[in-house]
Amino acid sequence: MKILVVGSGGREHTIIWKLSKSPLVDKIYAAPGNAGISGMCKCIPIKIDELESLANFVEKHKIDLTVVGPEVPLTLGIVDIFESRGLKIFGPTKLAAEIEGSKALAKEFMKKYHIPTASFKIFDKYEEAVDFVSANNVPLAIKADGLTAGKGAMICLNSKESLKALESMMVTKVFGAAGTRVIIESILEGEEVSVMAFTDGKTIVPMISAQDHKRIFDGGLGPNTGGMGSYAPTKVVNDRMMKAIAVEILEPTIEGLRQEGRLFKGVLYAGLMITEIGPKVIEFNCRFGDPETQVVLPLLQNDLAEIFMSIIDEELDLEDISWKEESAVCVVMASEGYPEKPITGRKIFGLKDLRRENCHIFHAGTARQKDGQLVSSGGRVLGIVATHRELQKAIERAYIAVGKVSFEGMQFRKDIGHVVGGVKSSFF
Ligand code: AMP
Ligand code: GLY
16 A cells, blocks of 8 residues: 655654554655654655645555544545545544534534533623623633644633633734634543544544643643643553543544534544543544654554554444553653744754664654754654553653753653643643
């Protein structure tokens, strides 16, 4: 098979690494890829939202399967375009992907199908939102409706913080059009986990659970980011909890989406809070998580290309999916100024020294200069992943490797793999 992977992050690097192990796969292309990915396969300079150009490339090069990493092309309808041209593609259609593309739609959907989630109100008018938070001087989660690369939610401990959040979203428009509508939610308390599931719209196979460390600073402080690190599996999602997540959340979601004419094929990602009274949904994503994928796929025993094909053919029930009895840890190395204003173009040193370490280096924002020098080119730059039978040993291994890499102004958390509970303000 010839495969095209759309995307350029650590998630896509991991997917390509896993696909490259499949005996079914002869050749992989990435669009647009990054410097690390270009060491594994051919990168082509087509952007993720140039949907027709991607389809033309696939037709011209007779590519058998396209795999979509990020949410943007999915919510723009890449799957619908490819399918209308008779091209095989892995991911949900535009209608199904709206479960991530609009948080308001996702919340209304959860209410209709009795899927446990935080209580909420949706506001289109700034003045009405202001009245609501002024009258409710309690901790609230305030979110932009549209896509914001994981940065559009703010935890506000009181009215003053809520008013600041509303102003930045609805008046200053820090998230652009994504923030013209906001969702105000009650706060969920507990332990946060990510459960991704393979699904062909009928059969659902949950992957092992993972935990993402979303805030920029140790201890879960500072603003939200795309994700500063992750580990898998989590302790809190034991077999009983996974069963509850499947029965109370994943199954009614896939069934509800089918009833709404939004048949979901691909990876459904449930961001969950494990509360005292059970799991509740924080958000749904329509794709693999980043950096959850970096710790989940290294533990997958099966051939990923085979799983993708059986989902497309709606034969996921024939797959017997299993996981290694190990833990994996990913430490993300990010640029100075991330998440607000990352400074890029910094020379990266030390990766060669990692060849002897037992770890994976998944690139995100990296590029090569004309002279071959590796430099940073985005907010999140690298993900260093280590695995071991014991979580603690995997953490130690990952940090030994991180200690050998350097670039000016780099930021990374020192507490990846440690659970940090409690509700913390986004303002600091
Ligand atoms: P979201 O963009 O909806 O995934 O939210 C980003 C992050 O904000 C989540 O990963 C949580 O850590 C936090 N968060 C969002 N909604 C809530 C909530 N209702 N209660 C507590 N924390 C939340
Ligand atoms: N790790 C969060 C996300 O992929 O959205």
